[in-house]
Amino acid sequence: MWKHVFLTAVASLALVATAACGDDGGNDSGGGTLTVITHDSFNISRELLEQFEKDNNVTVKLLPKGDAGAMLTSVILTKGNPEGDVVFGVDNTFLSRALEAGIFESYTSALIDKVPGDLREGIGDKVTPVDYGYVNLNYDIAALKKANLEPPKTLDELTDAKWKGKVVVENPASSSPGLAFLIATVDYFGADKYLDWWKKMRANGLVVVDGWETAYNTNFSWKGGQQPIVLSYATSPAFEQMYAEPAREDSPTGNILPPKGAFRQIEYVGVIHGTSHQKLARKFVDFLLSKAVQEDVPGQMAVYPVNKDAAVPPAFEKFSKVDVAPAKVAPADIAKNREKWIDEWTKAVLR
Amino acid sequence: MDEGRAPVAALTPGSPLPQGRARGRPRFAGAGPALLLLAAPGVFLALFLLYPLQGILRESFFREGTSLDDLHPLVDGTFYLERAWFTLWQAAASTALTLALALPCAWALARHDFPGKSLLVAVATVPFVLPTIVVAVAFTALLGPQGALNSFLQWAFNLDEPPVDLLNSIWIILMAHVFYNFAVAARIIAAYWAKLDPRMDDAAAVLGAGRVERFLRVTLPLLRPAVLAAASLVFLFCFTSFGVVLILGGSSYGTIETEIYRETVFLFRLPVAGVLALLQAAFTFLVMLVYARLAGTSPAGTFRGTVARRTSHGERWAAVAVLGAMLVLTLLPLGALVERSFHGAGGYTLEFYRALGENTRKQALFITPLTAVRNSLTFAGLTVLVAVPLGTVAAYGARRAGRAGPWVEAVLLLPLGVSAVTLGLGFLVTLDRPPLDLRGTWLLLVVAHTLVGYPFVARSVGAQLRGIDPRLREAAAVMGAGPLRVFVEVDLPLIWRGMAAGAVLAFAVSMGEFGATLLIARPEWATIPIAVFRYLGQPGALQYGQALAMSTILMAVTGAGFFLIDRLRYRELGTF
Numbered sequence: 043m044w045k046h047v048f049l050t051a052v053a054s055l056a057l058v059a060t061a062a063c064g065d066d067g068g069n070d071s072g073g074g075t076l077t078v079i080t081h082d083s084f085n086i087s088r089e090l091l092e093q094f095e096k097d098n099n100v101t102v103k104l105l106p107k108g109d110a111g112a113m114l115t116s117v118i119l120t121k122g123n124p125e126g127d128v129v130f131g132v133d134n135t136f137l138s139r140a141l142e143a144g145i146f147e148s149y150t151s152a153l154i155d156k157v158p159g160d161l162r163e164g165i166g167d168k169v170t171p172v173d174y175g176y177v178n179l180n181y182d183i184a185a186l187k188k189a190n191l192e193p194p195k196t197l198d199e200l201t202d203a204k205w206k207g208k209v210v211v212e213n214p215a216s217s218s219p220g221l222a223f224l225i226a227t228v229d230y231f232g233a234d235k236y237l238d239w240w241k242k243m244r245a246n247g248l249v250v251v252d253g254w255e256t257a258y259n260t261n262f263s264w265k266g267g268q269q270p271i272v273l274s275y276a277t278s279p280a281f282e283q284m285y286a287e288p289a290r291e292d293s294p295t296g297n298i299l300p301p302k303g304a305f306r307q308i309e310y311v312g313v314i315h316g317t318s319h320q321k322l323a324r325k326f327v328d329f330l331l332s333k334a335v336q337e338d339v340p341g342q343m344a345v346y347p348v349n350k351d352a353a354v355p356p357a358f359e360k361f362s363k364v365d366v367a368p369a370k371v372a373p374a375d376i377a378k379n380r381e382k383w384i385d386e387w388t389k390a391v392l393r
Numbered sequence: 394m395d396e397g398r399a400p401v402a403a404l405t406p407g408s409p410l411p412q413g414r415a416r417g418r419p420r421f422a423g424a425g426p427a428l429l430l431l432a433a434p435g436v437f438l439a440l441f442l443l444y445p446l447q448g449i450l451r452e453s454f455f456r457e458g459t460s461l462d463d464l465h466p467l468v469d470g471t472f473y474l475e476r477a478w479f480t481l482w483q484a485a486a487s488t489a490l491t492l493a494l495a496l497p498c499a500w501a502l503a504r505h506d507f508p509g510k511s512l513l514v515a516v517a518t519v520p521f522v523l524p525t526i527v528v529a530v531a532f533t534a535l536l537g538p539q540g541a542l543n544s545f546l547q548w549a550f551n552l553d554e555p556p557v558d559l560l561n562s563i564w565i566i567l568m569a570h571v572f573y574n575f576a577v578a579a580r581i582i583a584a585y586w587a588k589l590d591p592r593m594d595d596a597a598a599v600l601g602a603g604r605v606e607r608f609l610r611v612t613l614p615l616l617r618p619a620v621l622a623a624a625s626l627v628f629l630f631c632f633t634s635f636g637v638v639l640i641l642g643g644s645s646y647g648t649i650e651t652e653i654y655r656e657t658v659f660l661f662r663l664p665v666a667g668v669l670a671l672l673q674a675a676f677t678f679l680v681m682l683v684y685a686r687l688a689g690t691s692p693a694g695t696f697r698g699t700v701a702r703r704t705s706h707g708e709r710w711a712a713v714a715v716l717g718a719m720l721v722l723t724l725l726p727l728g729a730l731v732e733r734s735f736h737g738a739g740g741y742t743l744e745f746y747r748a749l750g751e752n753t754r755k756q757a758l759f760i761t762p763l764t765a766v767r768n769s770l771t772f773a774g775l776t777v778l779v780a781v782p783l784g785t786v787a788a789y790g791a792r793r794a795g796r797a798g799p800w801v802e803a804v805l806l807l808p809l810g811v812s813a814v815t816l817g818l819g820f821l822v823t824l825d826r827p828p829l830d831l832r833g834t835w836l837l838l839v840v841a842h843t844l845v846g847y848p849f850v851a852r853s854v855g856a857q858l859r860g861i862d863p864r865l866r867e868a869a870a871v872m873g874a875g876p877l878r879v880f881v882e883v884d885l886p887l888i889w890r891g892m893a894a895g896a897v898l899a900f901a902v903s904m905g906e907f908g909a910t911l912l913i914a915r916p917e918w919a920t921i922p923i924a925v926f927r928y929l930g931q932p933g934a935l936q937y938g939q940a941l942a943m944s945t946i947l948m949a950v951t952g953a954g955f956f957l958i959d960r961l962r963y964r965e966l967g968t969f
Contacts, residue, residue, distance in 0.1 A: 082911065083930055088757045104758060105833075108911045111658035112814070116821050116912065118661075119452060123825045125832055139661060213644040215655045249561060250644035252651075255526050255929050259937065260533045260640075261560070268538045268560060278932040285933030288739040295932075341754060344931060381660060385466075392644055393472060 075101045076322045077126035079314070081113045082106040084131060085342040086335065094329050100322055109253075110136065110218050117314070118143040127317040128326050130172065134164075134308045135221050138377030141168060146312035149324050153331040156349045161308055164373030169310035172330045173345035176276035176364050177222040178304035179209070180295045185263040185270035196300045197230055200243065200271070207247030210261040210269040213392075215384050217253040218307070223273050224387055225376060226305035229369035233379075237390045244391050264294055276304060277344040280362035284341075284355065293361040306368040309345070427801075430790035434783055434805060434847070440829065441840050442808055445819030452822055453667035463664040473652065473669070480648040483563070483638075484631035487570035491627050492620065494571060495578035498719050501712035502579065503586035513716060515955035517576040517723045518897065522905030522951045524922045525636025526929055527944045528569060531726040532641065533560065534733055541729065561643030569637045572726065574630055575719075577898060578623035584890040585619030585856055618688050622856040625684040626849065629677060629809045635908065649673045653812045670815040677810020678803050685791075685799030688859065727948060734941035738934060745938035760919045760927075762943065766950055769904055769920040772835075773954065776842040776903035781896050783843065784850025785888070791851070792858050805851055808844040817841070817912040837913050842903040849902065850895030857891030858884075897958050904951045921947040 084106060095102055103126075107113040110131050117129050121143065132140045140146065146168040154162065154170065161171045181193050194200055200209055212220030227236045240248075249269055251257045258274055261267040264282075276297050283293040311330050313323040329335060336352035339345055346354060453459075467473055502514065520528065535541050536559050543555035550556075559565045593615065597607045613620070633650045647655075649669055656666035735741050752759040791802040808816075820841070824831040831837040861884065869879045907922045914923065921943060928940035 082927065085754075085756045085758050087755045088752075088759070089755060091757045104916055106758070106911075106916055109658070112912060115658050115661065116818060119449075119818055120821050120825065125821070125825075215659050216639070216644075216651075217659075221659070251561070252639040252644060255926070256529060256640045258932060259526065259929050259940075260529045260537070263539070265530075265937065266533050266537050266539045268558070274932065281932040282934065285931075285935040287737040287742070287744055287934045287938055290738075342756065381662075384660065389470075393470075 074319065074322070075103050076128065076319055076326060077103045077105055078326065079105045079107055079113060079117060079126035079129040081110045081131040082108060083343060087338045087342065090335055090338055094326070098322060098325055102326070114140055117145055121145055121315065124314045124316060127314055127319045127323045128311060129314055130309070130311040130330070132169065132310050132312065133218065133222075134306075134310075134373060135218065135225060135376060135380065137165070137169065137310065137373060138380075140312070141166070142377075145315055147315050147317065147320070147323075149313050149327060151324070151328050151331055153328055153349070156331065156351060158348070158350060161348050165310065169312040170327050170331065171308050171348045172311050173336075173339050173343065173347060174306055174308040175345040176299075176304040176368060177219045177226065177273070177307055178276055179298040180262075180272050180274040180278050181298055182262065182264040182270040182272075183294055183296055189270070191270075193296060193298055194271075194300075197227070197239065197303050201239065201246050203246070205246060205271070207249070208269055209243065209246075209271045210249040210251060210257050210267070211273040212254055212257050213250050213252055214387055219254050219273055219275070221380070221384070222305035222307050224383055225371050225380075226303060226369035228379075228383060229371050230300075230302045237386060240387060240391050248391070250391060271298070275344060276364050277340075277346070277358065277362045280355070280357040280360070281344050283361055284357045293357075297362065297364075299364060299366050301366045302369045304364065304366075304368045308348075427790050427793040427795070427797075430786050430793060431801065434787040434790065434851075437783060437843075437847075438804070438807070441820075441824075441844055442811065442816070445816060445823045446811065448823035449815055449819035450667050450671070453663035456663065459664055463662065464668060466662060466665050467668060476647050476652055477649060477672075479646060480632060480650075483566060483570075483646075483648075484628050484634070487567055487574070487631040487634075488624055488628040490567060491571050491574045491578050492624055494575045494719075495582060495623065496620075497715045498575070498579040499582035499586055501715040502583040503589075505709065505712045511956055511959045513720060514576070514580065514959060515952045516727075517719055518580065518901060518955050519727060519948050519952050520572050520723060521574070521577055521898075521901045522922075522947065523944065524905070524907055524925055525569075525640045527730065527925060527940070528572065528637075528726065529640045530733075530941065531730045532565060532569065534729040535726055536560070536565070561641070561645070563642070563646070566634075566638055566642045566646065569641050570627075570631045570634065572722070573637070574627045576723070577901075578627050579719075580894050580897065581623040581626070581853055581856065582616060582619045584853065584894040585860060586616060587890065588857070588860060588887065589615055618856045618859040621684055621688045622852050625681065625806075626809075626852055628680065629806070632677065632680075633673065633810060633812070635813070650812055654814050657814050657818070666812075666815065670812045673812060674807065674810050678807060681803035681806045681810075682799055685802040688856075730941055730948070731945050734938065734945045737938060745935070745942040748935060749939055749942055758916050758927075760916075760924050762921075762924070762946055764917075765919055765921045765924045765943070766946065768918050769922075769947075769950065770954070772838055772842060772918075772920060773900045773903035775839045776846050777896050777900050777958075779839060779843045780847040780850050780899040781892060784847040784852075784895055784899070785854050785892060787847065787851040788854040788858055791855060802851075802855070806848045809848050813908040814912075816844075817909045820913060832913070833915060835918060838910060838918065841909040841913060842906050843899075845906065845909075846899030846902040849898035850892065853895035853898065854888050854891040857888040861887050893958060893961060896961075897955055900954055900958060901951065904947070904954070921950070 084104070091102055105126055107116050110133060113129070114132055114136055117124070118140070129145070148167045149170070150167050151170050157171055161174060165171070186193060191204065194205070199205070211223060214221040214224040227239060230236070231239050249261060251261055254274065257272050258278075259265050261269050262272040263270045276299065279293040279295045279297055282295050283290060286294075311327050313320065313327065317323050331349055333349060333351050336347035336349040339347050340354050340358060346358070498517075502510070533540060536557060537543070538555040538558070538560075543557055546552065546556050559568075589612070593611055594607055597611045602610065632648070634648055635650045635654065638646050638648050639651045639654075650673065653666050653669045653673070656662045656669065734745055735743070737744055749762045787805045791798055791805060794801040820837060821832060824837065831840070865883050866879050869883050874882060904920075905922060906920075907926070910920055910923060911926070914920070919927075925940050925943045925947065928936045928943060
């Protein structure tokens, strides 16, 4: 008897489950659902999204999937039976892994001409850049002043004893900005010398933590931690001014931007291979490149728009201007050496 | 054979019932086959643990282009060996410290009644649900270079530099593990202790045993099932610790679990991650097996229906001291968080709470605090509803499985040893088509939370079951009670505390669950921890304050939940 009860229970569970997710199956002619997979830092203005839904008679379902790494891993693993139609948030440090796995359909947006050529390097016809940001060191203005220290002009300076124990970075084996900055140092010092700098930094009390949330919210002196220099983004000082409490005119933090000392992280959107919503998915890519969305993106995600017509918030100009060349590493080099650099770095800095 | 048992046997209070079975494995009156009881947990585990696991492992090991060379990083140097060793010893040290703190608390809770007891226990369990990053913020506020402790020491001793530097050290890892787990351990032990027959202790006292001797030779051996249950759970928690080690320890420390995450998500070396996940699960299984064998030799038949409370003056003061210390240790970090959630750069403010309810940036992925609270409570409620019956049935099944009991028990607790990221990805690759097309459904979230929640119920109820004198059931059966009546009249009153303790823990696990929720939840189901994490994901004082305000809400809601569950009474018997 009990056996029957359990079998019935399992069967009804399965039925409920099937019913619960049977909301798809719409087609491009309208009324369907377009599922957009993102990382959990993604956001967009509700009005813009609603306008897109109205214009195309479609419901957009946003599906955040953890951090960029977790998101990409899950998209690759579900390639045979994808969970969505579009994926946003693969960046140029991970792009090659996504391309190798063949998770995208080809698509080139008509708006791609609005994107400067150097942001389109190495992408082929599979993905479209949406935004970019700079990964670089930030400093706590008040803390440096109190310690009578001038913000460093080069990365070499940081191996000096006066910076002992004053720098926190993210682990490139577990964090996107960590990996981006590691790649920047490869260009800054050269592939044969970058490890020497990291080893000297290690000897100088470099603090390494798992991810940005930890580094910025607990280790950074601005938030009560120990280190006045943190690996973050060039837009962070602007955000600190824009979202200060109470409001303030200046920013409590500043950027350390020696030439080649920042990595330009570009985020892409791609149409997922095998989607039944080709047309809508492509429209969504165009939508992300449109001027309205591009001007929305900076305030939502603390990034710069790729569309050259899009304006950025005034605070970006004031506190987060990047007027030096970022590190330049060819996408092919990143693809070839990513794991090797991480391994070498881990051995030199953590073991 | 077992030293701890001699005094128990000698001190078992006089009883009109025959002593025949007291030493053997307890047998149930009218025992049905164990298989029947194990069917539900068995099906659940097969569908939602083993099936997803084989899916992701197959995907990891046999993907196109995978070869044996991919496993080379595992044997390249001693890195993973060191990580494994660290995982082991920090878990052992954390467990020992946690128990050292939990035992006195459990004693004070089990042997004393006072107003506000439920509230105290509720508060002390709150840390268990906090996201690690929030605990990290709390510890920084207290122990960081600009924290309360250092500010005080610098002021008191006129120092230029902060004297205490604990962040990113092994000490903070151990402290955090104790902070997270000691109330959980104290709950499990106290639930058992409260039911122990105090007359054994009295008898030992009459026979001339001192306090220490009585504790070591009477109480501790009697408490063994509960202490082992608590210890094994805490050990497992610390053994698979992810956030604490990753976030508080900094990158010089790592457990097998953190390495699985790195290998999977960042290095995409799935075969390496797969081997590590298997090793971790296998080791967990072994620990559970050893636990079950140890617990199996515990003295049985030590419960009484009611416990007379007689406490001396000195004892009462000791209890006050112990509980006071516990309250201070919990309240300091929690208080630091609450304080910060009201404290902006310009002094005290309600701004962060006000901002929580206002979608000023008009975000599509905005979640109001009310929705987050509702989501969290819904999932936690559903988890408790599924986990309590499932865990109770599982505990009975394991108890009745005879010689296979320890093995069954180890299998039942396996979910606690399986890497969250491995299992989460396993869900995505296996539960993706009919008849089990669960991706993107709320059911999957309940399943994930239940998987981690029901072992607590099983463990908690199992510990109580070991304490039931089989002669009670036999007596009931002799007097003509059917199996159901025996369960309702004999078992239920005795295991009720275990069920309640398990329910609280299942509720807590669900309220605090983060990793799996992040991977499988839809944005509209965002729970409070997810909302906290989203705010901490951006720079800006406002976002930081909002995260702390949201954390404060999490603490309040969970604390209230604990309090309510604790007050659920079964007839006259009931709470701590």
